[in-house]
Amino acid sequence: MYRVLIADDELIERKVLYKTLTKELGDQCRIWQAENGREALELFDEHDIQIAVLDIEMPGINGIEAAQEMRRRKSECSIIFLTAFDDFSYAKKAIGIRVLDYLLKPCKEEELISVLDEAMRLADKAMQEGKEEEELNIPEPALFKTSAELNTGDGQVRLHKVAEAIRQYMEENYVKDLSMQDVARVMNYSEAYFCKLFKQCFDKNFTTYLTECRVEAAKNLLKEPMVNVKEIGEAVGYNDSNYFAKVFKRVTGISPTEYRMSIFNRK
Template sequence: MYKVILVDDERWVRVVLRKAVEQTKLPFEIVQECANGLEAIDALQKHEADLVISDVKMPIMDGIALAEQMTQVSANLILVSGYDDFQLAQQAIRFGVKDYLLKPVEMEAMADCLGRWMQDRTTKSARHLADSPLIGTDELSAIEQVQQFIGSNLSRDITLTDAAALVHLNPSYLSQLFKQQTGGKFVDYVIEMRMEEAKKLLIKTSLRVSEIAERLGYGDISYFSSTFKKLTGCSPLEYRKCGGRLDEAK
């Protein structure tokens, strides 16, 4: 069964989408329903979902911002849009959106969409098996696994020891390898990724700075703010006020 997360700020729409998925009789299981993109990002950290079906227009984090955030995860995204915001949905193609569903979503349209997704996934899996060499994980892929681990656990206390255990390497060796491959220290990379996520949350959501700090594993908002300013040259509120244009000016 493929695992699906439904995202829409209106409960009745989620009911319609759920029924449409179930009526297709295809091997898809709804594992969670969310009211906005931010909830969906949290859900993706808890569930190993294969597919997210999301509305475009939602409060806090809309479907376009969700598409941008999902470039860091393995799950695919299908957007649901009305005729008036279909062009907006099309803009998300640069973030890897797999397909679009126009409202009102009927079972036949859902079945076609899910069928295309399944076919695409099957084709890619076959190519991957054909191209994969029968060798163990090399050093480069180990670093890629560590980077993915960091990106998926920004709210946790991420340690070098945990990362080393993930890829079955000695922590000291992983530290040297990480610096060699990325050009920086492990701990600095974790901080940089947290600050990059903070930038996105400041611009894409209406969360308070304290809430963003907590989401990124900082119990002390003052420490979070000083770290953010050290890396960006401005405070979190200043960054939000200028809409991220300080990055463009650098």
């Protein structure tokens, strides 16, 4: 069972989030609730939390401060911000925190579950390796090495070029353990700004887009009858074939094997 913590000072929002996660992931996770950052840190230590979903604006110790302390205490923990601050004025203070994703309230349920799925995969990876996740050594792309280069010309043209650069980079690197921070870094943006920019470009969060890239690549590979499903999962970034099948079915509604059969039945 994965150990998940949700922290939000708004009782109704916290209860709704708890109910959503329990409904979708209750058979896989134990979930604790905190109403402020101080209580969140106590539960974090007491239960050795693997995944933390934090609001940013909380009384006393806020979400940024709690996340910084969580990262110091347990570097492999997956931290997700779920906030109503669309300008990320608070999140900009957390550039040094390796946050898995920023989600804006109200958040689509499928996006939230997609991010939690990725957090669980990373928890599995951390347990299997028995050590902290290594930093990726990713080469910088040729386009947009500084954000200043985007401050000229028509805004929509610039946004289109940024979207194409991000899309190309992720299509070339989706098989790696990419995080939002990795791509933000190579694009030379702060994490908070890149998160907002990404949502503007693709109308979805980073983790959902990454998952869709992997699933689309898997669909193409499933057209090859001589390649087994486990090999296809590994080829698109999933070393656990069961996890790959779970993600594929959540995105497409059918299993990889069923998808393959549907292809051949149409021929």
